[in-house]
Amino acid sequence: MLEAIEHGGIANWLDAVRAYDDRIYQHSLMVAGLAAAFASTLGFPAGDRLRLTRAALVHDVGKAKIPISILRKAGRLEPYEVSIVRTHASLGYQMLKDAGVSDPAMLDVARSHHERLDGSGYPEGLRGDEIGDFVRLVSVCDVYAALVAPRPPRPSYDIPAALAELEREAGAGRLEGAIVAMFARTFAPEPLRPEPASYGPGPH
Numbered sequence: 001m002l003e004a005i006e007h008g009g010i011a012n013w014l015d016a017v018r019a020y021d022d023r024i025y026q027h028s029l030m031v032a033g034l035a036a037a038f039a040s041t042l043g044f045p046a047g048d049r050l051r052l053t054r055a056a057l058v059h060d061v062g063k064a065k066i067p068i069s070i071l072r073k074a075g076r077l078e079p080y081e082v083s084i085v086r087t088h089a090s091l092g093y094q095m096l097k098d099a100g101v102s103d104p105a106m107l108d109v110a111r112s113h114h115e116r117l118d119g120s121g122y123p124e125g126l127r128g129d130e131i132g133d134f135v136r137l138v139s140v141c142d143v144y145a146a147l148v149a150p151r152p153p154r155p156s157y158d159i160p161a162a163l164a165e166l167e168r169e170a171g172a173g174r175l176e177g178a179i180v181a182m183f184a185r186t187f188a189p190e191p192l193r194p195e196p197a198s199y200g201p202g203p204h
Contacts, residue, residue: 001036004053013058020064021071032056034141041186055109056138062092074152089114090123105134113139116174136176140183
């Protein structure tokens with residue numbers, strides 16, 4: 001995480017997001033932390049881990065262009081407000097591109113982290129193989145991080161409920177099932193192991 005933040009001006013992007021809205025900043029750090037840990041357990045080489053983490057850190061940078069009154073609205077958003085929020089993906093992509101960012105991972109993740117395999121996502125309605133592997137990984141981390149954080153008016157999900165929601169999204173064909181399954185095995189709390197029986201030989 002520290003290496004990713006120090007590399008290529010990422011700190012400046014994060015500072016801009018933090019100055020605009022601390023909740024976006026905290027979410028970005030959480031998504032990046034999940035992505036970094038997940039990439040490590042998946043055995044990614046160091047260079048790819050760094051690229052994925054950098055991309056995750058700036059995935060929501062476009063929200064710094066969304067009116068703060070909408071971002072901090074306590075109740076349910078109106079349809080026109082939802083449409084405004086959804087522009088953050090294209091805005092973030094354009095912000096990075098205009099600043100000279102050339103890493104395809106950062107650009108693709110910023111633009112496409114809300115795309116879904118069944119074509120129901122935005123901004124382009126991409127389907128299946130049109131969505132890159134880095135985007136698929138960050139999308140799972142992004143959804144999970146959003147679920148476990150409170151988003152008024154709804155409370156936060158606990159970890160099992162958040163993982164169950166990811167599995168429902170995968171079952172509906174929106175998220176990559178293999179990625180969700182591996183994510184769940186990686187981040188699910190370990191079940192309590194029963195103490196071995198101390199009485200008598202053989203099975204009971």
